[in-house]
Amino acid sequence: xxxxxxxxxxxMNPSPRGPSVLRFAAPQNFYPLAGRLAPWFAxxxxxxxxxxxxxxxxxxxxxxxxxxxxxxxxxxxxxxxMSMFIYLVMAFWSAVGLVMNTRLSFVMSQALAPTxxxxxxxxxxxxxxxxxxxxxxxWVWDARLTSQLLLLFLYFGFIALTRAIEDPRRGDRAGAIxxxxxxxxxxxxxxxxxxxxxxxxxxxxxxTKAPSMASTMLMGMLVLAFASWAYTLAVTLxxxxxxxxxxxxHTEWVGAVLDREGGRK
Amino acid sequence: xxxxxxxxxxxxxxLAWRGRxxxxxxxxxxxxxxxxxxxxxxxEPNLLRAIAPGVLWVAALxxxxxxxxxxxxxxxxxxTLEQLLLSSEPAVLWVLAKILAFWLTTGLPVxxxxxxxxxxxxxxxxxxxxxxxxxxxxxxxxxxxGAVGAALTLGVRGGGMLLALxxxxxxxxxxxxxxxxxxxxxxxxxxxxxxxxLGGGLxxxxxxxxxxxxxxxxxxxx
Amino acid sequence: MMQWESWSAFWDMGGAGFFVxxxxxxxxxxxxxxxxxxLQRRKETVKRLLRWRRAVGKDGSGRAGARMES
Amino acid sequence: xxxADNLACLKGDRLLFRGLALRLAAGELLRIAGPNGVGKTSLxxxxxxxxxxxxxxxxxxxxxxxxxxxxFHRDLLYxxxxxxxxxxxxxxENLQFTIAAAGDEADAESCMQALVRIGLANQLDLPARVLSxxxxxxxxLARLFLSARRPLWVLDEPFTALDVGAVEDLAGTLSDHCTAxxxxxxxxxxxxxxxxxxxxLDVGAFAC
Numbered sequence: 001x002x003x004x005x006x007x008x009x010x011x012m013n014p015s016p017r018g019p020s021v022l023r024f025a026a027p028q029n030f031y032p033l034a035g036r037l038a039p040w041f042a043x044x045x046x047x048x049x050x051x052x053x054x055x056x057x058x059x060x061x062x063x064x065x066x067x068x069x070x071x072x073x074x075x076x077x078x079x080x081x082m083s084m085f086i087y088l089v090m091a092f093w094s095a096v097g098l099v100m101n102t103r104l105s106f107v108m109s110q111a112l113a114p115t116x117x118x119x120x121x122x123x124x125x126x127x128x129x130x131x132x133x134x135x136x137x138x139w140v141w142d143a144r145l146t147s148q149l150l151l152l153f154l155y156f157g158f159i160a161l162t163r164a165i166e167d168p169r170r171g172d173r174a175g176a177i178x179x180x181x182x183x184x185x186x187x188x189x190x191x192x193x194x195x196x197x198x199x200x201x202x203x204x205x206x207x208t209k210a211p212s213m214a215s216t217m218l219m220g221m222l223v224l225a226f227a228s229w230a231y232t233l234a235v236t237l238x239x240x241x242x243x244x245x246x247x248x249x250h251t252e253w254v255g256a257v258l259d260r261e262g263g264r265k
Numbered sequence: 266x267x268x269x270x271x272x273x274x275x276x277x278x279x280l281a282w283r284g285r286x287x288x289x290x291x292x293x294x295x296x297x298x299x300x301x302x303x304x305x306x307x308x309e310p311n312l313l314r315a316i317a318p319g320v321l322w323v324a325a326l327x328x329x330x331x332x333x334x335x336x337x338x339x340x341x342x343x344x345t346l347e348q349l350l351l352s353s354e355p356a357v358l359w360v361l362a363k364i365l366a367f368w369l370t371t372g373l374p375v376x377x378x379x380x381x382x383x384x385x386x387x388x389x390x391x392x393x394x395x396x397x398x399x400x401x402x403x404x405x406x407x408x409x410x411g412a413v414g415a416a417l418t419l420g421v422r423g424g425g426m427l428l429a430l431x432x433x434x435x436x437x438x439x440x441x442x443x444x445x446x447x448x449x450x451x452x453x454x455x456x457x458x459x460x461x462x463l464g465g466g467l468x469x470x471x472x473x474x475x476x477x478x479x480x481x482x483x484x485x486x487x
Numbered sequence: 488m489m490q491w492e493s494w495s496a497f498w499d500m501g502g503a504g505f506f507v508x509x510x511x512x513x514x515x516x517x518x519x520x521x522x523x524x525x526l527q528r529r530k531e532t533v534k535r536l537l538r539w540r541r542a543v544g545k546d547g548s549g550r551a552g553a554r555m556e557s
Numbered sequence: 558x559x560x561a562d563n564l565a566c567l568k569g570d571r572l573l574f575r576g577l578a579l580r581l582a583a584g585e586l587l588r589i590a591g592p593n594g595v596g597k598t599s600l601x602x603x604x605x606x607x608x609x610x611x612x613x614x615x616x617x618x619x620x621x622x623x624x625x626x627x628x629f630h631r632d633l634l635y636x637x638x639x640x641x642x643x644x645x646x647x648x649x650e651n652l653q654f655t656i657a658a659a660g661d662e663a664d665a666e667s668c669m670q671a672l673v674r675i676g677l678a679n680q681l682d683l684p685a686r687v688l689s690x691x692x693x694x695x696x697x698l699a700r701l702f703l704s705a706r707r708p709l710w711v712l713d714e715p716f717t718a719l720d721v722g723a724v725e726d727l728a729g730t731l732s733d734h735c736t737a738x739x740x741x742x743x744x745x746x747x748x749x750x751x752x753x754x755x756x757x758l759d760v761g762a763f764a765c
Contacts, residue, residue: 057497058491062501067501067502067503068500068501068502068503068507069500069501069503069506069507071500071507072506072507072510072511075510075511075514076510079514098480114521115521118517118518118521121517122513122514122517125510125513125514126510126513126514129505129506129507129509129510130506130510132506133503133506150434150437153430153433153434154434156430157427157430157431157434160427160430160431161417161418161421161427161431164418164421164422164423164424164427165421166569167568167569168569168570169487169567169609170484170485170487173484174417174481174484174485177413177417177477177480177481177484178413178414178417178431180477181410181413181435181477182434182435184473185434185435185438188438188466189434189435189437189438192437192438192441192442193437193438193441195441195445196441196445231518235521235522235525238525238526238529239525239528241529242528242529242532242533245532245533245536246532246536247570249536249539249540250572254536255540258533258536258537258540261533261537262537268657268660268662269657269658269660271657272654272657272658273658276643276646276650276654279646279650280643280645280646283645283646284645339643340643342639343639343640343641343642343643343644344637344638344639344640344641344642345641345643345655345658347607347635347637347639347641348635348641348655348658348659349658350607351605351606351607351630351633351635351659352630352658352659352660353627353628353630353631353659353660354627354660355627359658486607487607487608487609
């Protein structure tokens with residue numbers, strides 16, 4: 001019993017002789033890969049952000065009805081897209097984890113959650129600041145804003161549940177269930193809130209539809225959306241790496257990584 | 266095939282009967298929460314009539330939430346849950362029996378006393394049947410969704426608050442259609458669409474929630 | 488400056504400076520905060536695992552004290 | 558026939574054992590041995606299908622137990638640490654419920670006989686909360702008299718808190734079950750007078 005580790009492949013990937021496509025799903029392959037890819041995504045995100053900001057502030061014209069306030073949508077809309085998209089990706093990884101029993105999938109979904117919650121918060125914050133000059137109030141119970149708020153609660157629930165359960169395997173699987181239940185409910189919540197909103201004569205102006213969308217505006221939004229994609233990938237990969245180390249610490253390859261890290265200091 | 270279902274149902278109802286004080290506490294909570302509102306917003310009848318559907322529904326939802334943690338906690342602590350998971354009958358059946366027993370002992374009493382409280386809030390008498398119907402369709406959905414949350418938070422520290430955080434966002438559609446039905450009836454637009462949507466939601470929850478709940482229980486007892 | 492006559496007009500945003508810069512400012516502050524937290528978490532994890540490794544012995548065997556001390 | 562190969566068990570973030578193999582044929586009694594905390598209870602939970610193995614699989618009659626859970630559980634009787642007793646029910650109600658929950662038929666008469674046989678004749682109508690530890694244990698074990706149809710018995714510390722006479726009686730019941738072609742797998746800290754010498758599996762040999 002020289003080492004307390006079972007076959008490295010078995011730790012996260014129960015079928016060591018799986019198809020070669022899954023080779024990177026083995027954590028000891030994924031860990032260095034993530035480390036190599038993340039900086040590239042980060043650089044891409046930074047460059048795209050600069051281009052997007054330039055488009056947003058210097059190319060896109062002033063909106064005829066709203067004036068310059070509308071420039072908030074260049075971050076509001078991509079943030080709202082990302083927050084919803086990330087939740088779906090989380091649910092996807094959760095389903096993969098439950099079906100294939102690959103632990104890396106659970107780690108991925110947990111690494112995505114804080115970034116999703118961050119985008120959700122950004123969408124709410126910018127929505128509120130956009131609403132004050134436009135609707136005259138920081139918060140109106142608009143269907144989009146309200147479902148965004150509920151999505152933020154779903155993120156909080158997921159994060160709180162996975163953190164509260166001490167046994168990692170139980171935490172992984174419990175989180176996966178709640179992510180899936182949430183994903184099934186997101187459309188239900190959205191449509192119910194929309195229905196409720198139309199009945200209660202809420203705000204009639206919608207943030208995305210309000211400015212007549214000039215092609216430069218759309219361009220800026222798309223560029224910033226791609227920037228958020230790249231940012232999400234970079235930050236998730238960075239977050240996944242220590243999580244992998246933590247969970248795989250009994251294995252020899254993590255020992256080697258740690259020795260290298262320790263020697264560097 | 267259904268012997269496990271009926272055994273669990275009978276036992277849980279018997280337990281609820283022996284511990285009927287707990288059931289009464291839930292009901293008392295529901296009544297007190299509703300009675301607090303006039304003190305908070307003033308006793309103006311028009312105002313009370315306007316907020317009555319929402320108040321009744323939120324109170325019903327909170328009463329359900331308050332008792333949800335009891336659903337599996339005792340069985341988890343004394344090992345009964347393990348034995349149920351080892352049953353040769355599909356887990357979905359007895360999970361459904363537990364949820365049904367839970368609804369009969371917490372949801373049904375709320376449905377029964379709700380019309381009386383509606384009168385306290387000066388709700389139009391014509392809307393009372395719709396109130397009862399919407400609660401009868403909606404509270405089972407709350408129990409079904411809540412059971413998944415209760416199963417996931419079993420034995421977790423701070424489980425009660427966590428349970429609330431997990432499932433309250435999921436309760437929002439039920440609240441919208443439930444309270445909306447009563448309001449629509451009171452304002453004369455007809456509650457049929459709301460009630461149909463609630464019924465559809467109940468069918469969906471009945472089909473999916475027991476499966477998720479059984480999987481969650483397996484995960485939590487592992 | 489294709490859209491703006493002067494820098495002060497740019498910062499003013501036609502009177503909506505507070506809302507626009509409040510949005511962008513908080514967004515980038517939150518992103519910076521997230522990056523700092525992620526970096527910090529990595530450092531702290533490596534430090535903790537190194538300490539743990541010293542405690543259980545170099546072979547990484549989980550026999551003694553394998554539970555994390557936090 | 559119960560088999561397991563290359564089993565590994567992870568508890569929390571700790572690997573308890575790995576590479577564990579076991580084989581249990583009809584008529585055999587297997588005692589799981591090993592020091593405290595080595596994973597004896599965890600092994601029983603893996604074998605019964607309550608917990609998931611980190612690696613390896615458990616097979617019952619040649620099929621992985623996860624594949625046809627209901628069929629496996631029809632053949633299994635598991636009595637764990639927790640007695641599965643509800644304090645507000647009487648021993649009789651508890652026993653009847655446990656039997657029915659497992660998916661078996663149980664009439665009140667045979668349940669009563671089982672409880673009388675295990676020495677609870679005077680406690681039949683008392684709520685379970687007034688019972689002593691040993692008496693609680695016995696209510697759980699009374700199931701054994703009604704479960705002869707289930708070939709595989711998995712028992713976690715069945716002798717704890719029992720007096721000498723009850724231990725002898727229980728050992729006799731287990732021996733009879735094996736003689737009749739059943740299988741028993743148990744953990745225990747004390748020697749019990751079995752009719753045949755039990756096979757022993759030391760989990761400590763596979764510890765990490």
